[in-house]
Amino acid sequence: xxxxxxxxxxxxxxxxxxxxxxxxxxxxxxxxxxxxxxxxxxxxxxxxxxxxxxxxxxxxxxxxxxxxxxxxxxxxxxxxxxxxxxxxxxxxxxxxxxxxxxxxxxxxxxxxxxxxxxxxxxxxxxxxxxxxxxxxxxxxxxxxxxxxxxxxxxxxxxxxxxxxxxxxxxxxxxxxxxxxxxxxxxxxxxxxxxxxxxxxxxxxxxxxxxxxxxxxxxxxxxxxxxxxxxxxxxxxxxxxxxxxxxxxxxxxxxxxxxxxxxxxxxxxxxxxxxxxxxxxxxxxxxxxxxxxxxxxxxxxxxxxxxxxxxxxxxxxxxxxxxxxxxxxxxxxxxxxxxxxxxxxxxxxxxxxxxxxxxxxxxxxxxxxxxxxxxxxxxxxxxxxxxxxxxxxxxxxxxxxxxxxxxxxxxxxxxx
Amino acid sequence: xxxxxxxxxxxxxxxxxxxxxxxxxxxxxxxxxxxxxxxxxxxxxxxxxxxxxxxxxxxxxxxxxxxxxxxxxxxxxxxxxxxxxxxxxxxxxxxxxxxxxxxxxxxxxxxxxxxxxxxxxxxxxxxxxxxxxxxxxxxxxxxxxxxxxxxxxxxxxxxxxxxxxxxxxxxxxxxxxxxxxxxxxxxxxxxxxxxxxxxxxxxxxxxxxxxxxxxxxxxxxxxxxxxxxxxxxxxxxxxxxxxxxxxxxxxxxxxxxxxxxxxxxxxxxxxxxxxxxxxxxxxxxxxxxxxxxxxxxxxxxxxxxxxx
Ligand SMILES: Nc1ncnc2c1ncn2[C@@H]1O[C@H](COP(=O)(O)OP(=O)(O)OP(=O)(O)O)[C@@H](O)[C@H]1O
Ligand SMILES: [Mg+2]
Numbered sequence: 001x002x003x004x005x006x007x008x009x010x011x012x013x014x015x016x017x018x019x020x021x022x023x024x025x026x027x028x029x030x031x032x033x034x035x036x037x038x039x040x041x042x043x044x045x046x047x048x049x050x051x052x053x054x055x056x057x058x059x060x061x062x063x064x065x066x067x068x069x070x071x072x073x074x075x076x077x078x079x080x081x082x083x084x085x086x087x088x089x090x091x092x093x094x095x096x097x098x099x100x101x102x103x104x105x106x107x108x109x110x111x112x113x114x115x116x117x118x119x120x121x122x123x124x125x126x127x128x129x130x131x132x133x134x135x136x137x138x139x140x141x142x143x144x145x146x147x148x149x150x151x152x153x154x155x156x157x158x159x160x161x162x163x164x165x166x167x168x169x170x171x172x173x174x175x176x177x178x179x180x181x182x183x184x185x186x187x188x189x190x191x192x193x194x195x196x197x198x199x200x201x202x203x204x205x206x207x208x209x210x211x212x213x214x215x216x217x218x219x220x221x222x223x224x225x226x227x228x229x230x231x232x233x234x235x236x237x238x239x240x241x242x243x244x245x246x247x248x249x250x251x252x253x254x255x256x257x258x259x260x261x262x263x264x265x266x267x268x269x270x271x272x273x274x275x276x277x278x279x280x281x282x283x284x285x286x287x288x289x290x291x292x293x294x295x296x297x298x299x300x301x302x303x304x305x306x307x308x309x310x311x312x313x314x315x316x317x318x319x320x321x322x323x324x325x326x327x328x329x330x331x332x333x334x335x336x337x338x339x340x341x342x343x344x345x346x347x348x349x350x351x352x353x354x355x356x357x358x359x360x361x362x363x364x365x366x367x368x369x370x371x372x373x374x375x376x377x378x379x380x381x382x383x384x385x386x387x388x389x390x391x392x393x394x395x396x397x398x399x400x401x402x403x404x405x406x407x408x409x410x411x412x413x414x415x
Numbered sequence: 416x417x418x419x420x421x422x423x424x425x426x427x428x429x430x431x432x433x434x435x436x437x438x439x440x441x442x443x444x445x446x447x448x449x450x451x452x453x454x455x456x457x458x459x460x461x462x463x464x465x466x467x468x469x470x471x472x473x474x475x476x477x478x479x480x481x482x483x484x485x486x487x488x489x490x491x492x493x494x495x496x497x498x499x500x501x502x503x504x505x506x507x508x509x510x511x512x513x514x515x516x517x518x519x520x521x522x523x524x525x526x527x528x529x530x531x532x533x534x535x536x537x538x539x540x541x542x543x544x545x546x547x548x549x550x551x552x553x554x555x556x557x558x559x560x561x562x563x564x565x566x567x568x569x570x571x572x573x574x575x576x577x578x579x580x581x582x583x584x585x586x587x588x589x590x591x592x593x594x595x596x597x598x599x600x601x602x603x604x605x606x607x608x609x610x611x612x613x614x615x616x617x618x619x620x621x622x623x624x625x626x627x628x629x630x631x632x633x634x635x636x637x638x639x640x641x642x643x644x645x646x647x648x649x650x651x652x653x654x655x656x657x658x659x660x661x662x663x664x665x666x667x668x669x670x671x672x673x674x675x676x677x678x679x680x681x682x683x684x685x686x687x688x689x690x691x692x693x694x695x696x697x698x699x700x701x702x703x704x705x706x707x708x709x710x711x712x713x714x715x716x717x718x719x720x721x722x723x
Contacts, residue, residue: 004562004569008551015550317546320507321608322535323563324528409507413546 005327009335012314016307023303024343026296027392030289031347031385032354037285038381039355043374045278049271059096059230060242062250066259076259077225085249086229091237092246098228110209111221113182117164124160125209126181128217136207137198141175141190150215154181155190157210182220186212228264293388296343297396304336304400315404316412329405336397337390344389351385352377452519454615454647455481455504460513462499462670473499475670476513483615486642487649488658488678491667497651498620500667504649505538505618506530518615535563539609541619545601547593553580553604554589560612579607583637599630606637617641619650623657635660639680 013020064076083095115122135143136155144155156164156174164179165171171191178185195207212220233242243263250261308315315328355375362373462474473496481487481504489497502508503515506522515522518537525533534540539560547556557576561567567575580586583603585596593601602622609617619638623631631654639660642648650661658664661678 004565004572007569008555008559008562012550313546314548314550317548318559318563319531320505320534320540320546321560321563322531322612324531326528327563410502413542 002330005331006334006338009331009338012311013335013338019303019306020339023300023339024346026299027293027340027343027389028347028350030293030296031344031389032351033292034286034289035348035351035377035381035385036355036358037289038282039352039375039377040358040373041278041282041285042376042378042381043355043359044372045275046376047372047374048274048278059232060239060246061098061228061230061264062243062246062261063228063264064254064257064259065262066257068258076257077227078229079226079253082250082253083229085253086231086246089242089245089249091234091242093232093234095232096230097226098230110205111224113220116180117177122160122163124157124181126154126217126220127206127209127211128214129211130214136211137193138190139193140172141188143190144211144213148213148216150213150219152184152186152216153189153213154179154186155192155211156188157192157208158194159208160210161191181210181212184220186216293392297340297392300336300340300393301396301400303339304332304397305403307335308332308400308404311404312407312412312415315407316409316415319407319409320413325405328407329401332401332404333394333397336401337393340393340397341386341390344386347389348377348382348385452483453480453516454483455479455515455517455649457510457513457515460500460503460515461511462496462503462508463511473670474503474510477670477672479665479672479675481647481649483647484642484645484662485647486639486660486662486678486680487647488661488664489649489651489667490653490655490658490664491673493653495667496670497667501618501620501649501651505540505616506534507540531563535560536612537615539606539612539614539617541602541605541609541617541622543621543624545598545605545625547601547604547608549592549594551593552589553585553591553593553596556593556604557607557611559608564612575611576607579610580604582610583607597630598626599633602626602630602634603637606634606641610641615647617646617648619648621651621653623652623654642680 062078064078066076078097083097086092086095110125110127112123113126115124129144131146138155139158141155144153156179161171161174164174174188174191177188179188180186192207192211198207231242231246233239247261318328319325352375355377359373359375456479458478460474460477460479461472463470463472465471477500489500491497499508503510504517506517506525510523517533522530540546548559551559554573554576557579558572561572561575577586577589580589583606585600585603585607588596588600588604593604596604602625606617606622617638622638623634626634635657638648638650642660642662650657659679662681664674664676664678665672666674
């Protein structure tokens with residue numbers, strides 16, 4: 001019987017196509033705007049989170065914090081033994097020590113080292129060439145290869161070379177001369193290309209610092225203080241478990257220190273901050289569209305009243321030939337829910353298409369966003385949107401439907 | 416369960432075996448006589464409508480008994496209360512006072528849903544203005560009572576609608592929109608609709624009122640045929656000429672019954688009841704559930720008989 005009621009409702013709607021479509025428009029706009037905003041919001045959120053994650057947020061950065069603020073600058077360094085102890089923990093998969101400053105996991109490290117060249121003191125940024133890494137663009141000399149082992153050779157960056165080639169010294173004259181880096185002598189074997197003349201893709205950060213063979217770089221930084229350790233949790237271990245265990249291990253390994261070991265979660269908190277501000281934006285937009293949907297719902301109610309009034313005789317006839325009030329109620333309720341549900345589905349499709357288009361437009365037209373914008377339609381969001389729109393039909397359809405069910409058959413047919 | 420059993424179960428009597436269908440409607444008192452149970456019986460039936468601060472009494476204490484197989488014509492001037500009476504008998508409206516029983520059940524105690532079920536399964540309505548639903552096609556209009564009874568599959572509904580459309584001579588028009596049909600055709604659709612649930616009683620309020628004489632006669636022929644096959648018909652009309660179709664003519668004036676006499680077809684009626692002809696669904700029209708008993712030939716033979 002329900003199927004029959006639905007069927008006859010649909011047949012009835014057929015005769016009022018335009019009105020049905022107009023009623024749907026309110027719902028479509030409401031749902032489409034929610035979907036557009038949330039799909040865009042989710043997209044931006046995911047892209048920015050991915051970006052943050054790629055810069056090392058998944059690792060746990062342990063640092064030492066002295067109790068007294070004035071001890072802050074005091075030299076503290078993690079030891080190689082700390083790393084060995086931590087690695088014995090089952091919860092720790094790997095550890096990367098941070099010397100000096102840090103360009104991010106996988107990119108390698110850079111330190112600032114003191115230099116002396118022909119009696120002039122200076123400072124350069126130095127990195128090590130990871131085995132098998134692609135060579136930088138050169139302007140002179142040769143690149144470092146695996147064969148260089150731990151030999152003391154260096155390829156200078158263009159800027160450093162420029163600063164050394166003064167007082168009549170040509171750049172090519174630098175080749176095969178010695179430079180003191182961090183107290184050890186290195187032979188200059190090559191000079192990198194001018195990054196300003198390279199394409200953006202080629203001019204990455206390694207182009208801006210001097211490169212040593214990996215082993216030689218390791219020797220150079222062996223005496224450098226380790227400011228922080230980045231732990232990667234082993235599979236199946238909670239972040240907090242790793243933090244707790246590592247803190248215990250480090251505290252035991254460094255007895256009598258007037259300070260504590262803490263997690264440097266500046267990236268994590270940045271992530272949380274970003275996430276919450278994006279969430280706030282989404283909530284604000286969603287609240288606005290909820291109001292829009294309420295307006296749409298009132299439109300549905302209005303149309304349902306019109307529909308009930310207009311079909312009073314039809315209701316009367318149906319009641320006369322034996323339709324129970326419940327059947328009439330279901331018929332109008334189904335009609336309202338059908339209209340709003342279809343409106344919701346169309347709204348989801350329309351809204352997602354709009355979000356896709358907007359993301360594409362922003363990414364291509366606004367400089368510097370570099371694909372930050374995207375549109376993500378989650379199953380959850382789709383379900384919520386469809387359920388909400390059907391719910392609107394139910395809520396705003398129920399009063400007119402009850403009115404229809406209460407119709408007095410005689411008055412309705414002989415109106 | 417057969418339809419006959421349904422009806423008896425509905426009316427609160429113990430179910431009767433299928434083999435006893437022959438005495439359906441004649442299930443009498445414990446003594447086992449075959450005195451038919453009155454289909455409709457009322458005493459002191461009163462109906463008032465609020466008119467401003469006063470009350471307008473439209474029906475003033477009517478007594479009437481309608482037996483199975485009768486073709487009752489209710490006549491009277493405009494405003495005498497015919498439609499009001501018909502609406503009460505058909506359970507569309509409630510009486511203000513008086514006793515009223517339908518098919519052996521007291522109506523006053525019935526809840527609205529029960530009244531709906533009775534209207535759906537035991538009463539067929541035919542109105543002056545046809546009252547078809549324009550957004551549905553002919554076949555869907557005819558199927559509607561089956562939709563609301565909820566007992567028949569949609570394939571069965573279509574088949575059954577077709578059967579009754581054939582019966583009223585509109586088998587070809589099943590897929591048409593009702594608005595494309597003439598008045599006479601629409602009224603025949605309405606009659607088909609009133610028949611699909613195989614009711615005990617057909618209520619017709621001026622069924623020919625909106626039609627020309629010739630078309631009206633055709634409608635009357637259909638009603639007479641149905642009556643001869645056992646349907647009880649109660650019809651309201653203004654047209655004195657129509658009384659030849661009736662077995663009984665009830666006259667009303669200002670809410671009172673002023674006359675109750677046999678009609679032009681009374682002899683046919685008495686012949687039928689005298690031989691205890693089964694009067695529920697066993698002859699000709701049959702039911703959709705017991706489709707086996709239906710034979711279009713029965714109707715066409717009637718048709719030739721009538722035309723001859
Ligand atoms: N719902 C109502 N409220 C008030 N008065 C009513 C109502 N229905 C009918 N009446 C009055 O009851 C009286 C009888 O009406 P009814 O329709 O039964 O007459 P009728 O015999 O069918 O007349 P007609 O031949 O014109 O159809 C009329 O005076 C009418 O005005
Ligand atoms: Mg009338």
